[in-house]
Amino acid sequence: MSIDGLWIGQVAMAALMNVAFAFAVGSALLGAWLANDAKAKVAPGRAAWLRAQRSMLTASVVLVLADLGWLLYQAASMSGVALPAAFAFVPTVLTQTHVGYGWSIAFAGALVLLGTAMTAHSGMLRNALLWLAVIAIAAGKASLGHAVDAGPASAAIAMQTLHVLVTSVWAGLAITAGLAVLPALGLSTARGILIRTATQVSNVSVVAVGFVLLSGIFNAVRGSGGSFEAIGSSTWGHVLILKLSLVGLALVLGGLNRFLALPRLRRTASTMDAHTFTNVLYLEALAMIGVLVAAAALSHSVPAFAMVN
Template sequence: MSMDGLWIGQVAMAALMNVAFAFAVGSALLGAWLAKDAQTKINPARPAWLRAQRSMLTATVVLVFADLGWLLYQAASMSGVALPSAIGVVPTVLTQTHVGYAWSVAFAGALVLLGTAMASHTGTLRNALLWLAVIAIAAGKASLGHAADAGPASAAIAMQTLHVLVTGVWGGLAMAAGLSVLPALSTSTARGMLIRTATQVSNVSVVAVGLVLLTGIFNAVRGSGGSFEAIESSTWGHVLTLKLSLIALALVLGGLNRLSALPRLRRTASTMDAHTFVNVLYLEALVMIGVFVAAAVLSHSVPAFAALG
């Protein structure tokens, strides 16, 4: 692994892909939960629903461009040419390499997701396409990482695909809710909607966190070869430790909201308790951005077991 400009650019594009994908997933879930109440223009849920729609559209546009940027950096890295010259190598990467095939799956999913975000109406077909696109993106992203070393149809790919999905749900809900959607429910007339949506965010996040930990343990054991020495002695292991520390901090913040702020908000429905919940979720969202950046570095670093032979 060479930490040159190409590597840094590729990691930056991968981190942007991670954040944009999760933001789109979280916005889609929040939009679906708010859609029924937002049909009338005077409903207090409508501003939040509109924010969810705009957030999803923005995130999918960013995802598409980040995908394209990552491919260009990858082509330059694989061919050993300068970044501008890599444009001519892209067709070869797409048609003759596993990376090209996996990227094509993820990019096709991103384009479909963009189409659903731009749709002016919701319905069964649109929702089906949306979640099929999300699964395609997760599968493509999983196949771009170290899990692909085990083969295209392996337990490692399946676990990494699930890991990408549930991390996107957990982190996406935190980011979309904390940074965009829930602040639009800050008025007293929207307090009931805030409590209901906050409860949905908390309940779904609990399930997602359980699956994140399960799949994360599998990936950590696989990447380290089951050796603590490999984790302690390698760059990959150090980045993993940082990622786990950030996840632990996010769990603490999420736990504070679920066990303290949310029960108080349900009892009092006060403005102060509403602000407390949203502010803690905002901090959790910032931590999750750090988690996605660390994940991007991990996916572009030599696994611990390989680094130590």
């Protein structure tokens, strides 16, 4: 692995894909939870619901563009040519490589996700398409990393798909709620909606975290070949340690909110406690963005198991 301009660009595009996908997933969940509170134009929760809708649309557009940018960098990397000349190799990458097949699935899902984000009216069909698109994106993204080395229909791909899904739920809720949606529920008239939404964010995040840790342990053991020495002596291992440190920070911040800030907010419903919860969630969102960036670098680094084989 050589860290050059192509590698940096590819990792940057992958990180943007990760953040945009998580933002879209979190926006979709928050938009669904706030839909009933936004029916009237003067409803206290309408501003937050509108932010969730706009965030989902923006994130979907960014995801589509980042997918296209990543494909161009990947074509340049696989063909060994400069970026402008990589356009000629894109059809070959798409039709003759596993990476191309996985990217096509993820990109098709991103287009469907964008279509659902542009739909004004929600319904069973729209929601079904939305979550099918999310699953397709996760499965496609899982095929773009090292898991595909075990085969397109393997336990590694299934576990990585699960890891991408649950990480996007946890990160997406923290990022969307902390940076965009919950600040719009700062008025005292929306305090009840804030408390209910914060509780939903916390409860779903706990479930997602459990699956993140389980799937993450599987991926870490597989990627390291079960060797702590390989982790300590490889770039992949160093990036993994950074990612785990950021995950630990996010867990601490999430724990502070769940066990201290949220119970106090339920008791007092005060503006100060509402600000405390949203401020801590804001910091958790920043930590999760760091996790997604580290995950992008990890997927584009030579796994540690290659050093012990």
